[in-house]
Amino acid sequence: MNGFIDKQNKIVVYALTTLALMILPLLLQSAGNFWVRIADIALLYVLLALGLNIVVGYAGLLDLGYVAFFAIGAYMYGLLASPHLSETFEWFGKMFPNGLHTTIWLIVPLGAALAGMFGILLGAPTLKLRGDYLAIVTLGFGEIIRVFLNNLDHPVNITNGPKGLGQIDSIGILGLNLGKRIDITNDFSINPVTLYYYLFLILVVASVVICHRLELSRIGRAWMAIREDEIAAKAMGINTRNMKLLAFQGFVSPESFSLNESVMIVAMVVLGGIGHLPGVILGAVLLASLPEVLRWVSGYFDLQAMTGGRLDAAILRQLLIALAMIIVMLMRPRGLWPTPEHGKSLRQNGSR
Numbered sequence: 001m002n003g004f005i006d007k008q009n010k011i012v013v014y015a016l017t018t019l020a021l022m023i024l025p026l027l028l029q030s031a032g033n034f035w036v037r038i039a040d041i042a043l044l045y046v047l048l049a050l051g052l053n054i055v056v057g058y059a060g061l062l063d064l065g066y067v068a069f070f071a072i073g074a075y076m077y078g079l080l081a082s083p084h085l086s087e088t089f090e091w092f093g094k095m096f097p098n099g100l101h102t103t104i105w106l107i108v109p110l111g112a113a114l115a116g117m118f119g120i121l122l123g124a125p126t127l128k129l130r131g132d133y134l135a136i137v138t139l140g141f142g143e144i145i146r147v148f149l150n151n152l153d154h155p156v157n158i159t160n161g162p163k164g165l166g167q168i169d170s171i172g173i174l175g176l177n178l179g180k181r182i183d184i185t186n187d188f189s190i191n192p193v194t195l196y197y198y199l200f201l202i203l204v205v206a207s208v209v210i211c212h213r214l215e216l217s218r219i220g221r222a223w224m225a226i227r228e229d230e231i232a233a234k235a236m237g238i239n240t241r242n243m244k245l246l247a248f249q250g251f252v253s254p255e256s257f258s259l260n261e262s263v264m265i266v267a268m269v270v271l272g273g274i275g276h277l278p279g280v281i282l283g284a285v286l287l288a289s290l291p292e293v294l295r296w297v298s299g300y301f302d303l304q305a306m307t308g309g310r311l312d313a314a315i316l317r318q319l320l321i322a323l324a325m326i327i328v329m330l331m332r333p334r335g336l337w338p339t340p341e342h343g344k345s346l347r348q349n350g351s352r
Helices: 002-031 033-058 067-080 084-088 090-095 104-126 131-151 192-216 218-228 230-235 240-248 259-272 277-300 313-331 342-351
Strands: none
Touching: 002 033, 002 192, 033 067, 033 192, 033 218, 033 259, 033 277, 067 084, 067 104, 067 131, 067 259, 084 090, 104 131, 131 259, 192 218, 192 277, 218 230, 230 240, 259 277, 259 313, 277 313
């Protein structure tokens, strides 16, 4: 009976959460697109943090170059959905005079395959590295990709270098262009930023389901066994080499994919709770939205004018974020929402 009640409570909680998430962008839109963009950015970082949680949280591999895979996918979309190649190469422009505008259904699998290939290239030579050594190698990989993209404008201009790629197509799904406003009535319309919010929300939900099923699968348990004790996992017959390789396969300009982005994504996973999906989501939402909220606060109260120009708003924002992270890590060293301890969970199950 108690189990049935708990199941009913979960259904009610899920239904209310879904309803709140569906209504949220419409309420934020009434206050301005700025707030919807914050929600979009938060959901985007949730996706990145969920992906990194597989490498760091499940497999226990400290990856500081994760943002490089983000850059690879972003540049693939930018090149396949913009007029850049047609404008740069004459022979390509004759084939595609209006530019290359590839559908998202083709770009996504191609981007995933390319990122997976780079994951294998990175993972294969570094399988025996652990801890700090692995972190240094992945850090170097991330910086190599950024520098490479930043300088690939000569002798052949592929990425347009520091200028980045512009005129990138907005995403279209089943005939719906997410870059165009939808007018519902004369007084109410859904803006493009709100449409992108719903797309990101669907992707986040799908990613959470996949990560949760992956955590409970044989592969997920093998990753966690490697994380706890690699030697013991190998002794139990787990192919640690293949499992590590599997964990690594996961307006654009090179400045969007700097070391700061990688560190920020790692901080989201650690701050929320390594290996715990709700904690990772919480950490990503907080660290992605807090800087923008503080930006609005500093502008609204004009803190720079209040201090006679002695205190820059951007510096104050970074100071407050750093202070908040230090306090949280001192008070909650395992994260804001850590994964339950195995022993404690077993005792609770036994008492039931």
